[in-house]
Amino acid sequence: MGRTPCCDKANVKKGPWSPEEDVKLKAYIEEHGTGGNWIALPQKIGLKRCGKSCRLRWLNYLRPDIKHDGFSEEEDQIICSLYISIGSRWSIIAAQLPGRTDNDVKNYWNTRLKKKLFEKRRDSWQSRRLSNNMSPDASSRALSTSALERIQLHKQLQGLYEPFSFYNSPALWPKFQPLGDKLFFHIQHPDANTIAATPVQQASDATMIEPSGQNVFNPMDASIQEDLNSSTLGFPSPSSSHGALSMENSNSNFNAAAVGLQDELHDLLYQEIGCSGGHEQQQQTKLDCFKDLNGGKESMNWWATDGFEKSSSGSWDSASNLQADLLQEYMG
DNA sequence: AACGAAGCCAACCGCTCGCAT
DNA sequence: GATGCGAGCGGTTGGCTTCGT
Numbered sequence: 001m002g003r004t005p006c007c008d009k010a011n012v013k014k015g016p017w018s019p020e021e022d023v024k025l026k027a028y029i030e031e032h033g034t035g036g037n038w039i040a041l042p043q044k045i046g047l048k049r050c051g052k053s054c055r056l057r058w059l060n061y062l063r064p065d066i067k068h069d070g071f072s073e074e075e076d077q078i079i080c081s082l083y084i085s086i087g088s089r090w091s092i093i094a095a096q097l098p099g100r101t102d103n104d105v106k107n108y109w110n111t112r113l114k115k116k117l118f119e120k121r122r123d124s125w126q127s128r129r130l131s132n133n134m135s136p137d138a139s140s141r142a143l144s145t146s147a148l149e150r151i152q153l154h155k156q157l158q159g160l161y162e163p164f165s166f167y168n169s170p171a172l173w174p175k176f177q178p179l180g181d182k183l184f185f186h187i188q189h190p191d192a193n194t195i196a197a198t199p200v201q202q203a204s205d206a207t208m209i210e211p212s213g214q215n216v217f218n219p220m221d222a223s224i225q226e227d228l229n230s231s232t233l234g235f236p237s238p239s240s241s242h243g244a245l246s247m248e249n250s251n252s253n254f255n256a257a258a259v260g261l262q263d264e265l266h267d268l269l270y271q272e273i274g275c276s277g278g279h280e281q282q283q284q285t286k287l288d289c290f291k292d293l294n295g296g297k298e299s300m301n302w303w304a305t306d307g308f309e310k311s312s313s314g315s316w317d318s319a320s321n322l323q324a325d326l327l328q329e330y331m332g
Numbered sequence: 333a334a335c336g337a338a339g340c341c342a343a344c345c346g347c348t349c350g351c352a353t
Numbered sequence: 354g355a356t357g358c359g360a361g362c363g364g365t366t367g368g369c370t371t372c373g374t
Contacts, residue, residue, distance in 0.1 A: 016342070016368090039359065055360080056343070091362060102362070107341055110364095 013048045017057055021047055025054055026062045034058075060101045067099030071108055079105060079113060 028045045035041065039051035047054065060066070071079075075097055082093045090102035090109075097105065 014344075037359080050344095051359085052345095052361095053343075059361095060342075088363065103342075106363070111340055 011048060012042075012050045012053070014053075017061075021049070022057070022062060025058060029058055029062075030064075056103075060103045065099055066101065071100075075100070076113060076116075079109060080117065083109065 024045050024047060028041070034055075035044075037051075038055040041047075041051055042049045042054050049057075078096055079093055082096060086092060088106070088109075090106045094100050094102040094105045
């Protein structure tokens with residue numbers, strides 16, 4: 001059989017903590033510790049709170065090493081860098097920031113940092129558009145070629161600069177990889193009609209294998225067109241007025257946008273936000289993070305095995321939401 | 333001064349995983 | 354092996370504060 005019930009939910013207090021409750025909880029934990037049992041703790045000290053609530057209050061607010069002041073620029077950079085690499089794994093990100101809790105980091109990202117990043121992206125793009133003398137219509141069409149290209153470009157940039165990046169491990173792309181590779185291949189080889197699949201494609205997309213057993217890849221095949229004509233990868237359709245991405249779109253438009261985006265991402269990730277301390281520092285941040293992953297109960301396998309698909313509310317879905325947000329930001 | 337909108341953050345909710353029974 | 358609790362985590366919400374009109 002299991003253990004005794006957690007708490008009588010009808011008799012527990014909810015809502016903000018009073019100073020008296022804080023004092024009781026803090027005094028008890030400082031003297032006795034948690035005793036390894038949060039559920040029993042509120043009863044011991046006469047608090048009408050759920051153990052879970054006590055734990056949260058202690059970890060997020062009462063703990064003596066908690067920082068209550070604002071986030072520094074350095075912390076901003078670490079959060080951005082890690083979010084880009086590992087997504088919304090707030091506990092891991094918070095572990096790199098002494099005195100910060102996952103809740104703090106999460107709130108800070110959602111309320112301020114994300115906005116800051118978007119503003120910089122938009123400003124960066126607008127200035128680039130002006131300097132490239134692109135008409136608003138042409139630029140929006142180039143940008144509307146879909147979020148996928150952004151992800152692929154991002155992936156390539158990440159790969160260039162960050163060998164440990166998720167984006168640099170195609171096998172870790174169970175959800176987006178097949179169509180992404182198809183499209184990116186076509187972007188790089190617009191004239192290709194049929195070509196042997198890359199190992200990555202073979203591994204990631206069973207539909208690429210012909211009944212004959214020969215692996216072929218036709219970037220313009222019906223399934224791709226279908227993918228492209230639907231709301232690609234769950235992202236909103238790029239532009240209702242232009243319809244979905246069409247391969248007939250001018251390649252030059254895309255190439256211009258691609259070059260711009262590479263610069264843009266580079267600026268954004270490694271100059272404006274992510275690497276005032278230089279690339280080495282950022283790489284070190286990553287290494288520290290992965291050291292934790294490997295040293296703790298987690299291994300790198302979580303990425304490869306279930307990082308993407310384990311749940312509908314998983315980290316990478318959130319990261320992909322960011323990508324969707326980025327797209328919408330441009331479309332808006 | 334009054335009101336609504338936006339920003340912010342503490343706390344809750346629901347889920348997963350590991351472990352005890 | 355099945356069941357259920359505890360701990361931990363990420364997403365969401367509700368309410369307080371600040372800002373703009």
